[in-house]
Amino acid sequence: MAGPGRVEFREAVDADLPGILSLLADDAVALARGGYAAGATPQVVEAFAAIQRDPNNLLLVGEQGGDVVAVLQMTLIPGLSRGGMRRALVEAVRVRQDLRSFGIGAALMQHAIVRARQEGCGLMQLTSDKQRTRAHDFYVRLGFVASHEGMKLALD
Amino acid sequence: MAGPGRVEFREAVDADLPGILSLLADDAVALARGGYAAGATPQVVEAFAAIQRDPNNLLLVGEQGGDVVAVLQMTLIPGLSRGGMRRALVEAVRVRQDLRSFGIGAALMQHAIVRARQEGCGLMQLTSDKQRTRAHDFYVRLGFVASHEGMKLALD
Numbered sequence: 001m002a003g004p005g006r007v008e009f010r011e012a013v014d015a016d017l018p019g020i021l022s023l024l025a026d027d028a029v030a031l032a033r034g035g036y037a038a039g040a041t042p043q044v045v046e047a048f049a050a051i052q053r054d055p056n057n058l059l060l061v062g063e064q065g066g067d068v069v070a071v072l073q074m075t076l077i078p079g080l081s082r083g084g085m086r087r088a089l090v091e092a093v094r095v096r097q098d099l100r101s102f103g104i105g106a107a108l109m110q111h112a113i114v115r116a117r118q119e120g121c122g123l124m125q126l127t128s129d130k131q132r133t134r135a136h137d138f139y140v141r142l143g144f145v146a147s148h149e150g151m152k153l154a155l156d
Numbered sequence: 157m158a159g160p161g162r163v164e165f166r167e168a169v170d171a172d173l174p175g176i177l178s179l180l181a182d183d184a185v186a187l188a189r190g191g192y193a194a195g196a197t198p199q200v201v202e203a204f205a206a207i208q209r210d211p212n213n214l215l216l217v218g219e220q221g222g223d224v225v226a227v228l229q230m231t232l233i234p235g236l237s238r239g240g241m242r243r244a245l246v247e248a249v250r251v252r253q254d255l256r257s258f259g260i261g262a263a264l265m266q267h268a269i270v271r272a273r274q275e276g277c278g279l280m281q282l283t284s285d286k287q288r289t290r291a292h293d294f295y296v297r298l299g300f301v302a303s304h305e306g307m308k309l310a311l312d
Contacts, residue, residue, distance in 0.1 A: 020236060021236065024236055024237055041239065041240065043239055043240035044236055044239060044240035045240075046240065047234045047235060047236055047240035047241075047242070048236060048240075050234035051234050051235075051236075054212065054234070056210065056212070057233070057234060059236075073235060073236070075231065075233050075245075077213070077231050077245070077247070078203045078206035078207050078210070078213060079203060079207075079229060079247060079248065080176060080177065080180055080200055080203055080204060080207075080215075080229070080248065081180055081247070081248050083197065083199055083200060084197065084199035084200035084201075084202065084203035084204075085203075086203070088311075089231075089233070089245060091233070091235060091237070092235065092236065092237050113309070113311065116311060117311050121311055122310070122311050122312050123308060123309065123310055123311060124308070124309040124311055125283065125306070125307065125308045125309070126307050127281065127283060127304035127305065127306050127307070128304055128305050128307060129303060129304055130303060130304060130305060136305055136307070139307050139309075140307075142309065143309050144307040144308060144309045145307065145308055145309070146305045146306070146307050147285060147286060147306065147307075147308055148283035148284055148285055148286060148305075148306025148307070148308065149283065149284050149286060149292055149302045149304075149305075149306055150281070150282075150283050150302070150303065150304025150305055150306035150307075151281065151282050151283070151284060151292070151295050151296075151300040151301065151302050151303075151304070151306075152279060152280070152281045152300060152301055152303055152304065153269070153279065153280040153281070153295075153298065153299050153300045153301070154278070154279060155244075155269065155272060155273050155277055155278050155279060155280055156278050
């Protein structure tokens with residue numbers, strides 16, 4: 001992998017939460033959407049704890065020199081379709097702005113793909129905001145096919 | 157709701173599995189995709205058990221006169237984005253072919269939306285194959301916005 005310095009990929013630990021939240025907040029689409037809490041509010045801390053205690057939810061991070069520089073969440077989902085196939089849903093993929101285009105995101109995704117296969121998943125899926133055209137090209141290079149409409153309904 | 161007879165919506169029980177599998181198999185897109193097991197293979201039975209024991213995975217069915225006539229799966233997902241918001245992912249929405257266009261699917265989705273709100277979810281999301289143009293209109297009528305690309309990667 002190209003890039004300024006070695007990045008290690010692993011599951012998140014408690015100490016990573018502030019760094020993860022900084023990555024999630026530092027995003028133009030997320031900021032435009034509003035309702036964004038960069039700080040560790042009680043609701044965010046509880047969500048982190050819920051992820052950490054659920055074997056079907058994984059936070060994978062890329063760490064460089066003690067800093068969290070990339071993150072994604074992967075949810076392992078049992079299903080009856082396709083002969084009882086498990087699938088892996090990926091959400092909240094982020095790489096620190098100044099470290100983009102060095103292959104860190106692709107390496108994090110490959111780490112997630114290996115893990116999803118180990119977990120017995122036959123499919124990985126994600127939705128990407130139609131505004132994020134560079135992200136779509138990124139996922140297509142990884143082998144993803146934009147075969148579906150990604151539809152959202154706000155419940156508030 | 158219009159339609160031939162009253163439909164009751166509830167969580168699936170063990171006895172519903174054969175009826176659910178028949179609904180999942182009776183679908184042109186699924187059949188074209190291949191790898192479809194209508195029967196309760198050991199892998200499918202294990203997937204059903206995994207769903208039933210996981211509080212974050214729900215199979216919701218519509219029952220009419222003892223028959224399962226509609227089904228969907230809903231996965232409740234904790235997340236750090238949007239202030240620690242939970243989201244509900246919906247998969248495998250099906251209504252029996254001869255009972256379509258009577259509002260059963262919309263009623264099942266409304267049942268799921270009520271349940272997702274009760275579970276504290278701020279967003280419901282799904283992906284729908286781009287071939288299923290009638291399904292997209294259906295979801296838009298329910299208030300969904302096709303704001304995202306739905307991307308899939310086969311891991312086999």
